Amino acid sequence: MNYSNLTQRYFDAAAALAGVLTGPGTGRGAAGSRAHGTWVQFDLRVDPGEARSIQAARFLAYACPHTIAAAAWMAEAAVGRSARAAAPDSAQGLRERFAIPVEKLGRLLIVEDAWNAAIKACTGSTAG
Numbered sequence: 001m002n003y004s005n006l007t008q009r010y011f012d013a014a015a016a017l018a019g020v021l022t023g024p025g026t027g028r029g030a031a032g033s034r035a036h037g038t039w040v041q042f043d044l045r046v047d048p049g050e051a052r053s054i055q056a057a058r059f060l061a062y063a064c065p066h067t068i069a070a071a072a073w074m075a076e077a078a079v080g081r082s083a084r085a086a087a088p089d090s091a092q093g094l095r096e097r098f099a100i101p102v103e104k105l106g107r108l109l110i111v112e113d114a115w116n117a118a119i120k121a122c123t124g125s126t127a128g
Helices: 005-012 065-078 091-097 102-123
Strands: 026-033 038-046 054-062
Touching (some): 026 102, 038 065, 038 102, 054 065, 065 091, 091 102
Antiparallel strands (some): 026 038
């Protein structure tokens, strides 16, 4: 399969954004299943102050290169954003940004669900 330059770049750089976070202010959310071929987890560390900004983000994924690249981009783009704001991009926005085939939109919805679960774990509510 041919991948866009952006997909290839974030897939190649994914290891730097992969991992887990622990400690105060950290929330974790996951979605999907390995049995069905796509599972994504985000760990977010949120500033406890009034701004509630995302200080750090990491991800783990069992997925195709498109999904891994999109999750890596989400983790990178999240840092400095308000945890109360919408995700850095929607599933459809990720599909367009990374030139992902429409038949993989369901996988990107899993990325979005994992993100929302992590935000809820950090803040007690979903962003949006």
